[in-house]
Amino acid sequence: xxxxxxxxxxxxxxxxxxxxxxxxxxxxxxxxxxxxxxxxxxxxxxxxxxxxxxxxxxxxxxxxxxxxxxxxxxxxxxxxxxxxxxxxxxxxxxxxxxxxxxxxxxxxxxxxxxxxxxxxxxxxxxxxxxxxxxxxxxxxxxxxxxxxxxxxxxxxxxxxxxxxxxxxxxxxxxxxxxxxxxxxxxxxxxxxxxxxxxxxxxxxxxxxxxxxxxxxxxxxxxxxxxxxxxxxxxxxxxxxxxxxxxxxxxxxxxxxxxxxxxxxxxxxxxxxxxxxxxxxxxxxxxxxxxxxxxxxxxxxxxxxxxxxxxxxxxxxxxxxxxxxxxxxxxxxxxxxxxxxxxxxxxxxxxxxxxxxxxxx
Numbered sequence: 001x002x003x004x005x006x007x008x009x010x011x012x013x014x015x016x017x018x019x020x021x022x023x024x025x026x027x028x029x030x031x032x033x034x035x036x037x038x039x040x041x042x043x044x045x046x047x048x049x050x051x052x053x054x055x056x057x058x059x060x061x062x063x064x065x066x067x068x069x070x071x072x073x074x075x076x077x078x079x080x081x082x083x084x085x086x087x088x089x090x091x092x093x094x095x096x097x098x099x100x101x102x103x104x105x106x107x108x109x110x111x112x113x114x115x116x117x118x119x120x121x122x123x124x125x126x127x128x129x130x131x132x133x134x135x136x137x138x139x140x141x142x143x144x145x146x147x148x149x150x151x152x153x154x155x156x157x158x159x160x161x162x163x164x165x166x167x168x169x170x171x172x173x174x175x176x177x178x179x180x181x182x183x184x185x186x187x188x189x190x191x192x193x194x195x196x197x198x199x200x201x202x203x204x205x206x207x208x209x210x211x212x213x214x215x216x217x218x219x220x221x222x223x224x225x226x227x228x229x230x231x232x233x234x235x236x237x238x239x240x241x242x243x244x245x246x247x248x249x250x251x252x253x254x255x256x257x258x259x260x261x262x263x264x265x266x267x268x269x270x271x272x273x274x275x276x277x278x279x280x281x282x283x284x285x286x287x288x289x290x291x292x293x294x295x296x297x298x299x300x301x302x303x304x305x306x307x308x309x310x311x312x313x314x315x316x317x318x319x320x321x322x323x324x325x326x327x328x329x330x331x332x333x334x335x336x337x338x339x340x341x342x343x344x345x346x347x348x349x350x351x352x353x354x355x356x357x358x359x360x
Contacts, residue, residue, distance in 0.1 A: 014085035016052025017078035024068055039063040055079055095123050101138040104163040105129055109228050115171055133170055141166075157232045158280055164231040165280065172248035176221040176240055179212070183243040184219025186271060192218045193267055193299060200260050200300075200330040204356060211263070220245045220270060222263075226358050227252050235262040235281040237269040245270045256354040257336025261296050268295030300329060301337050310343050317349050330354065 025035050032050065036043040041060065048054035056064070061075035099122040107129065110116045116132050119125040126138075135141045145166045158165045182188075192214040199207040208224065215222045221240065227233070227250035234252040239245050247266040251259065262281055269279045269292045277288070305327055313319050315338065324331035332353030338344035 014082050014089060016050075017056055017075060017082055018050035018052050020078055021056075021064070021075075022050045024070060028068070035067065038067045052082075055083070092123050095126050095137075098138045099123060099126050101141075102126055102129065106164050106167060106228050106230075109164075110167060113226060115167075133166070161231055164228040165233055168225055168228050168231060168233065168250070169236060169248070169280075171225050172223045172236065172246065173240070175223040175225065176244075176246045176248070179216055179221040179223070181216045181219050181221050181244050184245055188218035189215070189220060189267070189271065192220075193264070196263075197299065198328050200256065200333055201328070203354075215247070219243060220247060220267075222247045222249070224249050224251075226250060233280050234258065235266045236279060237266040238278040239275045242275060245275075251356050251358065254356050255336070256330055256332045256356060259356060260300065260330070260333055261336065264296035264299050265292045268292035268299075271295070297337070300333055301327070306337070310338070310341075315344055317352065320349060320352060 025032070032046050033043055035041075036046045039046070039060070040063070045054055049056055049060070056075050056079040058072070058076060061072035061079070064070060064075050065072040102122065102125060107116070107125065110129075110132070111118045116128050119128055130136065130138075130141070133141055133144075135144060146162060195214055196207075196211055199210055202210075212222050221244060223246065225248055231250075232252070234250050236248040237246065247263065247270070249259065249262055249266070265281060266279070269277065269288070272291050272295060273279075273288055279288070279292070281289075309323050313323070320334055320338070321331050324334045335344065335349045335352045339346050339348075
């Protein structure tokens with residue numbers, strides 16, 4: 001049996017501490033009336049405590065300690081556990097009416113990725129998903145993720161897939177919180193991008209950790225988060241704190257040209273746009289997205305270098321490899337740019353692109 005199995009038993013009943021109190025005084029041969037006299041409490045109060053109608057207050061717990069010789073913390077713990085259990089039962093009854101909300105969230109995918117635990121009971125599964133999002137109820141989730149004041153809900157991809165995209169973004173948020181970053185420094189970040197551009201020629205085993213390190217030194221947490229089914233977002237950018245930015249990337253297109261363009265696109269948002277903005281890359285054509293596209297394109301392949309190449313060179317595979325090596329960039333990125341700009345058919349030279357996949 002696996003040592004990581006989860007105990008999924010949650011009691012659907014609560015035992016009032018008065019039952020233990022009754023057992024204790026009966027064992028001592030003491031009546032409720034005598035207990036009331038010894039503690040200075042009304043008989044009615046003692047009877048209501050025993051029946052679970054009145055709580056054991058900290059003051060009463062101290063009096064019971066003196067009269068019965070049972071520590072006050074015992075009675076306090078019984079009372080606290082009883083009230084907590086009552087609250088959980090009430091919450092379960094309330095949440096039972098909201099289990100259909102789970103249909104909006106890709107629960108099976110989150111379980112498969114190990115982001116949440118599976119539960120057979122629908123209410124328990126609902127509670128697990130709420131814990132994942134860090135909210136108390138589906139209403140709180142809707143207010144936080146779908147509220148009119150949040151920028152990212154304006155994105156077409158978020159509007160069509162809020163459950164999947166919010167789950168993906170939440171994973172990025174949790175991962176980013178665990179990355180220690182220095183306060184953001186725009187100059188350091190620009191310098192880091194120059195080094196990262198050279199890393200495009202390296203394998204994922206090398207560039208992934210280096211990208212994270214270089215960006216963290218400049219105040220940017222970079223997180224790689226697997227895409228979820230039906231999700232069409234390949235990147236996102238936002239500010240976790242006023243001094244810590246986040247770049248979140250998926251491998252939606254599974255090739256290095258798309259990954260690196262997405263990275264530098266998100267980096268452009270950080271350097272060009274405000275800290276209150278929240279961007280999800282979804283091929284939108286608004287001004288800020290176009291500015292980020294321009295930043296990524298110019299950083300990866302400056303027009304003053306690319307233009308002479310395409311005007312004076314026959315675009316063979318060898319010529320592409322040589323020019324990519326000359327300007328210090330992965331050949332797959334050059335192929336992607338030439339295809340995007342219409343200089344090269346989308347069917348040509350795709351073997352120069354590095355295919356990427358998540359490690360098992």
